[in-house]
Amino acid sequence: EAGVAQSPRYKIIEKRQSVAFWCNPISGHATLYWYQQILGQGPKLLIQFQNNGVVDDSQLPKDRFSAERLKGVDSTLKIQPAKLEDSAVYLCASSPYRGSSTDTQYFGPGTRLTVL
Amino acid sequence: AQSVTQLGSHVSVSEGALVLLRCNYSSSVPPYLFWYVQYPNQGLQLLLKYTSAATLVKGINGFEAEFKKSETSFHLTKPSAHMSDAAEYFCAVSRMGNTGNQFYFGTGTSLTVIP
Numbered sequence A: 001e002a003g004v005a006q007s008p009r010y011k012i013i014e015k016r017q018s019v020a021f022w023c024n025p026i027s028g029h030a031t032l033y034w035y036q037q038i039l040g041q042g043p044k045l046l047i048q049f050q051n052n053g054v055v056d057d058s059q060l061p062k063d064r065f066s067a068e069r070l071k072g073v074d075s076t077l078k079i080q081p082a083k084l085e086d087s088a089v090y091l092c093a094s095s096p097y098r099g100s101s102t103d104t105q106y107f108g109p110g111t112r113l114t115v116l
Numbered sequence B: 001a002q003s004v005t006q007l008g009s010h011v012s013v014s015e016g017a018l019v020l021l022r023c024n025y026s027s028s029v030p031p032y033l034f035w036y037v038q039y040p041n042q043g044l045q046l047l048l049k050y051t052s053a054a055t056l057v058k059g060i061n062g063f064e065a066e067f068k069k070s071e072t073s074f075h076l077t078k079p080s081a082h083m084s085d086a087a088e089y090f091c092a093v094s095r096m097g098n099t100g101n102q103f104y105f106g107t108g109t110s111l112t113v114i115p
Helices: none
Strands: A005-007 A010-013 A019-024 A031-037 A044-050 A053-056 A065-068 A075-079 A088-095 A111-115 B003-007 B010-014 B019-026 B032-038 B044-050 B056-058 B064-068 B073-078 B087-097 B100-105 B109-114
Touching (some): A005 A088, A010 A019, A019 A088, A031 A075, A044 A075, A044 B100, A075 A088, B010 B019, B019 B087, B019 B109, B032 B064, B032 B073, B044 B064, B044 B073
Parallel strands (some): A010 A111
Antiparallel strands (some): A005 A019, A019 A075, A044 A053, A065 A075, B003 B019, B019 B073, B032 B087, B056 B064, B064 B073, B087 B109
């Protein structure tokens, strides 16, 4: 079974530029999560999708971050414009069920973003 | 509010020694608790999870954790450390909120294994 795929693995941009990350979850997984992991901290949930609908985006900075999951499969996370404090690893995870509290989340390798 | 506290951002043990990584949670309702491991430049991998069945949970790679409600703890242990255990370990708590499943990670503990 293929794991969660993310691209690119690394990205370096100047502040005020735009950037997009892509995630392909494990086939058949209904729930998809995007996390931000700042160096030295635990992952922080940005947004959770159930199929192609948003379940929770309460911690997504909506003035600059956006995400979509068209057709309920792969997803993109965009930052526009980027700030220095957006430097982090962006992790995508998926789980097979309907986002219950006991679900195991399967994580991709992450995209390391550096904003200069 | 849900949160987890991991005591000790860095832990060093000798190869073959006991590994103990501490996690305490705050919760007004029974939580579901997880331990994840993260190797360098990789995503997180589930070690084990507590879902209100047995309080002693066994996971992969010889790790186990015990849920102690009276102490609000879910410490991770392994009897004998191996060099390959060197990694970052995260405790996490989950519960169903009004907007869906809410998942919170601790700040992580970096484990170093000394040969």
